Amino acid sequence: MGQPSNPAELHEYDESWPVRAADLLRTIRERLADVPGAADADYDHIGSTSVPGLAAKPHLDLQIRISPLPSDRDVSARLGDLGFERAVGARPDSPGVHRDIPRGSEPVDDAMWEKSLFVNVSERVILHVRRRDSPWGRYAVWFRDWLRAHDGQRDRYEAVKRRLSTQEVGAADYDDYTRAKTEYLDDVQAEFEEWARA
Numbered sequence: 001m002g003q004p005s006n007p008a009e010l011h012e013y014d015e016s017w018p019v020r021a022a023d024l025l026r027t028i029r030e031r032l033a034d035v036p037g038a039a040d041a042d043y044d045h046i047g048s049t050s051v052p053g054l055a056a057k058p059h060l061d062l063q064i065r066i067s068p069l070p071s072d073r074d075v076s077a078r079l080g081d082l083g084f085e086r087a088v089g090a091r092p093d094s095p096g097v098h099r100d101i102p103r104g105s106e107p108v109d110d111a112m113w114e115k116s117l118f119v120n121v122s123e124r125v126i127l128h129v130r131r132r133d134s135p136w137g138r139y140a141v142w143f144r145d146w147l148r149a150h151d152g153q154r155d156r157y158e159a160v161k162r163r164l165s166t167q168e169v170g171a172a173d174y175d176d177y178t179r180a181k182t183e184y185l186d187d188v189q190a191e192f193e194e195w196a197r198a
Contacts, residue, residue: 009057009058009165010055010056010057010161010162010165011055011056011057011058012055013049013051013052013053013054013055013056014049014058015052017049017050017056017060018045018049018050018052020060021045021049021050021060021062022045024060024062024125025043025044025045025062027082028043028062028064028079028082028127029041029043031078031079031082032064032066032070032075032078032079035066035070035074035075035078036068036070037066037067037068037070037132038066040066040067040132041064041065041066041132042063042064042065042066042132042137043062043063043064044062044063044064044065044137044140044141044144045060045061045062045063046061046062046063046128046140046141046144047059047060047061047126047140047144048061048157048161049061050144051144051147051148051154052148053151053154054147054154054157054158055158055161055162056161058124059124059125059126060124060125060126061126061128062125062126062127062128063127063128063129063130063137063140063141064127064128064129064130065130065131065132065134065137066129066130066131066132067131067132067133068131069114069115069116069129069130069131070116070129072086072116075116075118075129076118079118079127082120083120083121083122083123084118084119084120084125084127085118085119085120085121086116086117086118087117087118087119087126089117096115096117096128097117098114098115098116098117099113099114099115100113100115100130100134100136101113101182103135103136103139103182103185103186103189104135104139104189104193105189105190105193106135108135111131112131112133112134112135113134113135113136114131115128115129115130115131115134115136116128116129117129128140138196139189139192139193142192142193142195142196143185143188143192145196146188146191146192146195146196149195153188157184160181160184161181164181
């Protein structure tokens, strides 16, 4: 399975997104309650749909930060009947499917970038399963909170997304959209890291 269709399509912010995300995260938490590490896991609504006022693809990005990282089989057994399937990406090296692209200021062991990605196409939900000590897991939350606190940066990010959306509509390869957004993250990484650590 690949990514949801029309990945670059943007919609105006919808106040139902965080409500739906909270409901899904509650259900996922219940389903994974017996997985090792679940008691200390973090369940986050991340991505553009988690930032009030930000136009977004109408796909909810959810994140589980858990250690040890559960097997794909364990996650599938508990969430498969909800419609979640392991994503494979457009290419074997698709970013964010089997591991995150290393980024940020802190030197970490390479294993910390490992992850699993599950997609529920019919419900338009993307579930990132990361290690609890994943730098990307922290960055996703920090970036969300930074955008929530800085309207100007939120608007700047939306402008980037609108430009990319126009370029990528109808494109068969979702990876190009993802990599293009990463360039914006590269520009602001130090700024939101400094803000979050302060």
